[in-house]
Amino acid sequence: MAVNKKALTDREKELAKAFEETKEMLRKCEHQVGMVMDLNKCIGCQLCSMACKTLWTSKEGREYMWWNKVNTMPGKGSPKDWEKMGGGYKVKFGGKVMEPVRGKHPTRKEFGDMWDYNYNDVFQNEAGKVHLQARNQVDGSEPDWAMNWDEDQGAGKYPNSFYFYLPRICNHCAYPACLDACPRNAIYKRDEDGVVLIDQDRCKGYRFCLEACPYKVIYFNFVTEKSMKCIFCYPRLDEKVANACARQCTARVRWVGYVDKPDSIIYKLTKVWKVALPLHSEFGTNPNVFYVPPLAPHRLTPDGKIDTSKPRIPRGYLRYLFGPEVDSALATMEKELAKVRNGGRSELMDILKAKDWHGMFGEFTKDPALMERKPPKGAKFTRPMP
Amino acid sequence: MEKIECKKVSISTRQLLDCDNGVWRGGKHVIETAATPLANQPSPYIKGTYDENKIGAVKKIAIKSVHNGKDIAVFLEWESPTPNLKIKDINIFPDGVALLFPFKNIDKTPINEMGTQDYPTNAWYWRPDFDEKPKNQVSHGLATSLYTEKSSLVSNSKWKDGKWRVVMARPLKASRPGERTVDLAPGKSIGIGIGVWEGANGERGGVKAFSKEWRALVLEA
Numbered sequence: 001m002a003v004n005k006k007a008l009t010d011r012e013k014e015l016a017k018a019f020e021e022t023k024e025m026l027r028k029c030e031h032q033v034g035m036v037m038d039l040n041k042c043i044g045c046q047l048c049s050m051a052c053k054t055l056w057t058s059k060e061g062r063e064y065m066w067w068n069k070v071n072t073m074p075g076k077g078s079p080k081d082w083e084k085m086g087g088g089y090k091v092k093f094g095g096k097v098m099e100p101v102r103g104k105h106p107t108r109k110e111f112g113d114m115w116d117y118n119y120n121d122v123f124q125n126e127a128g129k130v131h132l133q134a135r136n137q138v139d140g141s142e143p144d145w146a147m148n149w150d151e152d153q154g155a156g157k158y159p160n161s162f163y164f165y166l167p168r169i170c171n172h173c174a175y176p177a178c179l180d181a182c183p184r185n186a187i188y189k190r191d192e193d194g195v196v197l198i199d200q201d202r203c204k205g206y207r208f209c210l211e212a213c214p215y216k217v218i219y220f221n222f223v224t225e226k227s228m229k230c231i232f233c234y235p236r237l238d239e240k241v242a243n244a245c246a247r248q249c250t251a252r253v254r255w256v257g258y259v260d261k262p263d264s265i266i267y268k269l270t271k272v273w274k275v276a277l278p279l280h281s282e283f284g285t286n287p288n289v290f291y292v293p294p295l296a297p298h299r300l301t302p303d304g305k306i307d308t309s310k311p312r313i314p315r316g317y318l319r320y321l322f323g324p325e326v327d328s329a330l331a332t333m334e335k336e337l338a339k340v341r342n343g344g345r346s347e348l349m350d351i352l353k354a355k356d357w358h359g360m361f362g363e364f365t366k367d368p369a370l371m372e373r374k375p376p377k378g379a380k381f382t383r384p385m386p
Numbered sequence: 387m388e389k390i391e392c393k394k395v396s397i398s399t400r401q402l403l404d405c406d407n408g409v410w411r412g413g414k415h416v417i418e419t420a421a422t423p424l425a426n427q428p429s430p431y432i433k434g435t436y437d438e439n440k441i442g443a444v445k446k447i448a449i450k451s452v453h454n455g456k457d458i459a460v461f462l463e464w465e466s467p468t469p470n471l472k473i474k475d476i477n478i479f480p481d482g483v484a485l486l487f488p489f490k491n492i493d494k495t496p497i498n499e500m501g502t503q504d505y506p507t508n509a510w511y512w513r514p515d516f517d518e519k520p521k522n523q524v525s526h527g528l529a530t531s532l533y534t535e536k537s538s539l540v541s542n543s544k545w546k547d548g549k550w551r552v553v554m555a556r557p558l559k560a561s562r563p564g565e566r567t568v569d570l571a572p573g574k575s576i577g578i579g580i581g582v583w584e585g586a587n588g589e590r591g592g593v594k595a596f597s598k599e600w601r602a603l604v605l606e607a
Binding site: 008011012015016019020022023099100101102104105106107108109138177180181182183184185202204205206207208210211212220222225 | 423425426427428429430431432434435436473474475476477496499528529532590591592
């Protein structure tokens with residue numbers, strides 16, 4: 001597999017070194033923004049999805065994309081069964097070796113295609129003859145998947161069935177598999193905030209990034225024939241306005257801020273309280289989106305009494321999603337919750353309640369209505385090539 | 387260096403663009419193609435996860451070229467069991483073929499790197515979904531190729547009985563603002579290379595088959 005065992009020529013070694021240096025340059029950033037989402041509070045209303053759709057993905061080949069989506073867990077998510085599609089890295093020797101893992105391309109139907117309805121047929125035929133039907137745009141087949149197709153399905157048996165919502169965007173990883181995969185160096189992290197972007201002028205639609213991203217959050221634009229994904233609302237960040245998905249969230253699920261600044265709320269939740277964890281950290285890309293794991297209500301016995309013998313959401317499942325650190329994160333939350341229940345105060349619970357929403361967005365609290373709608377003069381949207 | 391003769395003919399460009407025109411019968415030059423070396427892939431992902439033995443499904447390609455004093459036409463024929471015409475889904479890749487030319491000194495222009503910063507290359511890139519308007523592109527080494535704003539290239543293509551037949555044509559002299567490209571002239575010769583992509587094998591970008599050495603395209607005076 002991979003490079004033949006033959007000895008590399010001096011020129012090949014020289015080229016490999018130059019390519020590695022370029023990737024290193026495209027990966028580096030001065031600071032890193034991130035997001036924390038509290039899965040205890042998400043109500044699956046998809047307002048974040050709609051905010052994102054309205055702002056970024058309503059036209060020009062982006063119609064079928066959901067740069068932000070809310071999946072129900074346990075579930076197959078979108079693209080369907082994305083957790084089994086490969087990509088990312090095998091991390092070895094404490095991160096000294098990052099071995100890329102071959103990934104699979106999701107298909108348009110696995111994401112959930114755009115649908116057309118047979119309105120004209122229904123309208124032009126006698127009442128009752130033809131009924132309204134949806135058809136996939138790609139091949140006219142009947143839709144059988146969408147980003148929330150298995151919404152609220154979950155797992156377990158009544159009265160102990162369970163599910164929770166998992167909002168997903170691009171993780172703007174510290175070690176993005178997509179960036180490494182792109183043979184055109186079209187993918188880079190912004191210097192000022194580490195937002196991962198796909199330079200649309202350099203992208204030629206080869207789709208190696210779609211293979212390599214283990215979270216499968218990159219889409220292919222069939223009109224422009226280029227790859228696209230969540231841009232962490234960077235034009236809003238530039239004007240100190242929080243991401244549309246965060247700002248629109250009715251349940252106050254999302255915090256935005258710098259991962260690496262000790263005074264930021266993201267730092268507090270991830271590094272101080274350690275209650276926010278990356279999804280599938282074993283994929284090796286070091287995400288900058290973190291989740292507060294769900295505690296869920298207690299189980300019930302058949303006669304309706306509270307059963308504290310085991311958690312409603314099997315701990316094994318949460319460990320599968322968020323790693324072994326989920327145990328201490330949940331323990332911390334339970335401890336802090338108990339403090340409040342006993343009449344005490346808890347800084348952590350105050351943060352998670354988010355009574356004052358301003359505190360959720362750090363320096364990004366400007367009203368979007370006051371935004372300059374034109375790009376600022378001299379704004380650079382691409383990084384000059386080395 | 388192996389030579390490919392480009393004879394002068396008195397046939398209109400419109401006729402040359404017909405893949406079935408008699409001019410394309412016989413006298414073709416067969417070039418062997420091989421996988422692009424993984425060691426040169428500008429992507430740690432491709433380098434680490436692809437198998438060089440499975441890249442480069444097309445093993446040889448037949449080429450013939452003529453000019454009529456005004457335009458040059460290049461005929462290409464290769465085996466492709468199933469045609470991949472367009473990007474129907476995220477996991478589907480179109481077939482393709484490209485001709486590569488050095489802008490400057492051939493000896494200083496590495497074909498397997500598509501040139502260097504100082505010795506760039508020009509590619510004429512055909513794909514079935516380009517509506518018979520192949521793209522003109524310039525490359526200053528691996529990972530740097532870019533389409534030029536304009537392209538004088540036109541093509542005609544047919545897939546039949548497991549084979550692609552493609553004719554690309556263009557004025558001998560075509561460089562202009564917005565189209566940086568090689569200019570050709572009767573009586574002169576230029577280096578030529580070929581890259582070919584088998585869509586069914588997931589080939590795109592640097593994952594392809596190519597002619598490992600430059601040939602000389604010799605234009606009859």
